[in-house]
Structure formats: C-alpha cells, structure tokens
Amino acid sequence: MSLPEFLAAHKREVLTLSGEHLWLVGVSMLLAVAIGVPLGIALSRRPALRSLILGANNIMQTIPSLALFGLLLPVPWIGARADRLAILALTLYALLPVVRNTYTGIAGVDAPVREAAVAMGLTPRQLLWQVELPLASNVIVAGIRTATVITVGVATIAAAIGAGGLGEFIFRGLAMVDNNVILAGAIPAALMALCADFVLGAIQRSLVRRPLRIHH
Amino acid sequence: MNPTPAAAIEFVNVTYRINGNRTLISDLNLSIRRGETLMLLGRSGSGKTTTLKLINRLLAQSDGKVLVDGRSTTDWDVIRLRRHIGYAIQEAGLFPHYSVEKNVALVPRLERWEPARIAARVREVLQLVGLPYGEYSDRYPDQLSGGQRQRVGLARALAADPEILLMDEPFGALDPITRAELQHEFLELKRTLSKTIVFVTHDVAEALMLGDRIALMDNGKLKGVFAPAEFLRSPDDSVQPYVNAFRATRQILNSGA
Numbered sequence: 172m173s174l175p176e177f178l179a180a181h182k183r184e185v186l187t188l189s190g191e192h193l194w195l196v197g198v199s200m201l202l203a204v205a206i207g208v209p210l211g212i213a214l215s216r217r218p219a220l221r222s223l224i225l226g227a228n229n230i231m232q233t234i235p236s237l238a239l240f241g242l243l244l245p246v247p248w249i250g251a252r253a254d255r256l257a258i259l260a261l262t263l264y265a266l267l268p269v270v271r272n273t274y275t276g277i278a279g280v281d282a283p284v285r286e287a288a289v290a291m292g293l294t295p296r297q298l299l300w301q302v303e304l305p306l307a308s309n310v311i312v313a314g315i316r317t318a319t320v321i322t323v324g325v326a327t328i329a330a331a332i333g334a335g336g337l338g339e340f341i342f343r344g345l346a347m348v349d350n351n352v353i354l355a356g357a358i359p360a361a362l363m364a365l366c367a368d369f370v371l372g373a374i375q376r377s378l379v380r381r382p383l384r385i386h387h
Numbered sequence: 388m389n390p391t392p393a394a395a396i397e398f399v400n401v402t403y404r405i406n407g408n409r410t411l412i413s414d415l416n417l418s419i420r421r422g423e424t425l426m427l428l429g430r431s432g433s434g435k436t437t438t439l440k441l442i443n444r445l446l447a448q449s450d451g452k453v454l455v456d457g458r459s460t461t462d463w464d465v466i467r468l469r470r471h472i473g474y475a476i477q478e479a480g481l482f483p484h485y486s487v488e489k490n491v492a493l494v495p496r497l498e499r500w501e502p503a504r505i506a507a508r509v510r511e512v513l514q515l516v517g518l519p520y521g522e523y524s525d526r527y528p529d530q531l532s533g534g535q536r537q538r539v540g541l542a543r544a545l546a547a548d549p550e551i552l553l554m555d556e557p558f559g560a561l562d563p564i565t566r567a568e569l570q571h572e573f574l575e576l577k578r579t580l581s582k583t584i585v586f587v588t589h590d591v592a593e594a595l596m597l598g599d600r601i602a603l604m605d606n607g608k609l610k611g612v613f614a615p616a617e618f619l620r621s622p623d624d625s626v627q628p629y630v631n632a633f634r635a636t637r638q639i640l641n642s643g644a
Binding site for chain 2: 279283284285286287288289290291294297302305306333349
C-alpha cells in the first residue's frame with residue numbers, strides 16, 4: 172500500500188490524531204504563555220532571579236522528553252491521566268523560549284526611552300503596558316513561535332505514554348517497521364509545525380517596532 | 388501669591404552616594420530662582436547629570452533635602468512631581484512606536500486632558516518648536532533627523548506646560564549647524580515661556596550663551612554660581628580653565644578672520 176492509499180484508508184484516524192495533537196500543543200502553549208510571559212516580566216524587575224529561573228529552565232531542556240514523561244508519572248492528579256501529564260511536560264519544555272524572549276525583549280528597550288518614560292511620570296504599570304510590552308512584543312512572539320514549533324515536534328513523543336496525537340502513527344510504524352505508517356504521523360506533524368511557524372512569523376512581522384504606514 | 392521670589396528648586400546639604408560609599412555629590416547647596424535658566428556646567432563625571440536627576444527623583448539623595456516649589460521631593464507624590472517637571476535629554480528618548488503626535492501628547496494624555504484640548508496643545512507646542520503640525524504629526528521618530536527628534540523631545544517636555552524644565556545636554560549629539568539653530572531657538576523660547584530651566588552642559592560657550600546663571604561643578608562639588616559676565620571675569624581657580632579654553636577658541640577664530 173502506498174502512502175496516499177494508506178492516508179485515504181485511514182482518513183478518519185489521521186484527523187482524530189491530528190485533532191488530539193493540536194489540542195496537546197494548543198493547551199500547552201496557552202499555559203506556557205500564561206506562565207512564561209509574567210515570569211519573563213518578573214525577571215526583568217528582579218535580575219537576581221534571572222540566573223536561578225533561566226538556569227532551572229535550561230536544565231529542564233536537557234532532560235530527554237521521554238524521561239520527563241516518566242519522571243512526572245508519580246505526580247498526583249497530573250500522573251492520573253496521560254494527557255495531563257503530556258501537557259505538563261510540553262508546557263515545561265515550551266517555557267524557556269517564552270521566558271527568555273520576554274526578558275530579552277524588555278531588557279532590549281533603549282535606556283533613554285525607559286528613562287524618558289519614567290521621568291515623564293509613567294507609573295510602573297504604564298511603563299510596562301505602554302512602553303515595554305509593545306516594544307518587546309515582536310521578540311516575545313518570536314519566542315512563542317520557537318516554542319510552538321518545538322512543542323509540535325515533542326508532542327509526538329506523548330504517544331509513548333498513551334496521550335495520543337500523531338505520535339501514535341509514528342510509534343506504530345516503528346513497531347511495524349512500516350515507513351508509510353511513520354510518515355502518516357510525521358507528515359501532518361511537520362505540516363502543523365510549518366503552519367504554526369508561518370502564522371506566528373506573520374504576526375511577528377506585523378509587530379515590528381514602527382508600523383509601516385503613512386496614514387492611519 | 389507670595390510676593391517674595393521664592394526659589395523654584397533648592398538643594399540643602401545634599402549628598403548622593405552610590406552603594407553607600409562612592410560619593411558623587413557632596414554637600415550641595417544651591418538655590419534656583421523661579422523663571423531663571425541655570426546652566427549646570429562641568430566635565431563628565433562632575434555630578435551635573437546626577438544633580439539634575441535628584442530634582443525629579445530619578446535618583447534619591449543619600450542626605451539632605453531637595454525642595455521643589457518649597458516642598459521636599461520626598462514629600463511629593465513621585466508621579467505628580469515628575470509630571471510637574473518637563474524633561475528633555477540628549478538622545479531625546481522618544482517612544483519609537485508612537486507617532487510624533489502621540490509622543491508629544493504623552494503627559495497630557497496621562498493627565499487625562501480632554502481629547503480636544505490635547506489636540507490643540509500638541510498643535511501649539513509643535514508650532515513652538517518649529518515643526519508644522521500637518522507635516523510632522525504622523526511621522527515616527529525614525530523618520531526624523533536628529534535635530535527634529537530633539538525638537539519633538541522638547542515639545543513633549545513642554546506639552547503639559549510644566550513650570551520647571553530639566554534639560555540634559557539636549558543639543559549634545561547634534562551637528563554644529565543644527566545645534567546653533569536650536570540654541571538660538573531655545574533663547575527665543577526661554578524668553579517667551581519664562582520657565583525655570585535647569586540645563587546640563589559641558590560646553591562653556593553654550594553655558595555662557597543660554598544661561599542666566601552658571602553653576603560650575605567639579606568632582607561632585609559646586610564651585611560657585613556666576614552670571615555669564617562674572618564667570619568670564621572670575622579669578623576662581625576652577626573657573627580659569629573654562630575661561631581660558633573659551634578665550635583660546637575665540638582667539639583662533641579672530642586671528643583666522
């Protein structure tokens with residue numbers, strides 16, 4: 172059976188697994204952004220925390236994903252369901268690029284701009300929302316973009332603990348020594364990563380410092 | 388109204404140390420009169436920018452008191468204090484993601500002025516610094532020359548009509564022709580606006596030309612306050628190098644003519 176034939180025969184399953192995959196990636200990324208951006212902001216306020224948090228995050232990245240899934244298994248509530256476990260692990264992986272880019276983006280705001288803002292009487296909150304976050308936004312989105320692409324890939328491993336997703340095909344194909352089955356998982360995952368990269372890239376470009384427009 | 392010309396800004400025994408040991412300003416006593424332009428003159432590292440930043444509490448003194456309108460800056464609500472004082476710096480520090488109009492409107496908007504009043508004020512203040520509203524309001528800082536950015540920076544500092552204006556080498560990074568142009572316009576502005584201005588510079592000629600009085604700083608200490616004419620005649624040891632440098636330039640220029 173050729174690959175197109177296999178895909179045609181398993182259309183339903185491909186769609187279901189793609190949906191599961193999307194869900195794992197989507198929820199993990201939402202969590203990673205919800206946690207990572209505030210954490211990055213906190214780092215820019217307290218440089219003392221920087222080496223601690225970025226260090227811890229770096230160590231996270233060095234743990235092989237399969238091992239991390241296994242390590243999280245005994246955690247109560249989380250370990251009870253494979254998808255929770257997978258989402259937690261994926262969130263932890265996605266965190267570093269989000270935190271680091273948020274911090275880098277805010278730290279990259281020109282010193283005179285920040286000084287003028289403070290001297291003009293912006294409150295710390297106004298400084299954050301009106302100056303720092305808008306100016307850092309394209310760097311932050313770049314971090315989210317990197318994290319999303321990585322997460323789409325790592326999420327295939329989630330199938331190893333029964334969390335579903337396109338990894339199901341990959342692991343099944345490996346067991347069956349059938350390249351078509353492997354590709355039925357790998358190709359949609361790759362397409363998903365490319366799409367995410369394209370969409371987030373477009374958003375990032377739309378956020379370059381000065382909107383390119385003559386009139387508004 | 389109080390008929391006595393109370394000081395707009397006053398330093399009383401002010402000392403500023405960093406990390407508790409290195410002293411950047413020691414025992415500064417200085418009274419800045421309402422409506423005057425006081426030039427803080429000194430070399431780099433003399434403490435003039437530090438002195439300026441103590442006024443709007445970008446820095447907090449270690450000892451002593453800084454009074455603005457007779458009230459210690461530590462008693463002011465710091466946000467109120469800063470919005471009450473205009474601030475213009477060498478790099479202008481314009482927000483790169485804001486148009487000229489939005490940059491200039493910053494403080495009035497923070498102060499929740501009526502939109503119509505903000506629009507009128509932006510127009511007025513841009514006119515004041517020589518930038519026609521129609522031509523510049525929609526531009527972004529990276530579409531402006533250095534001199535134009537400085538003008539916008541000045542317009543932004545003036546927008547909420549503060550009584551006090553702090554300027555930190557605002558013309559320092561400009562080419563000589565643009566600088567001379569802006570210096571002349573500054574003299575005009577200063578006459579029409581009659582604000583209390585504290586102006587940091589390391590350029591003697593600029594200090595002599597723009598200032599009502601010159602406060603000379605050296606190594607964190609105030610060496611004296613002089614009217615420009617007094618400054619040129621002063622036998623003071625710390626003034627001499629500046630006067631000599633100024634005269635030397637003059638002589639070279641004259642002999643060349």
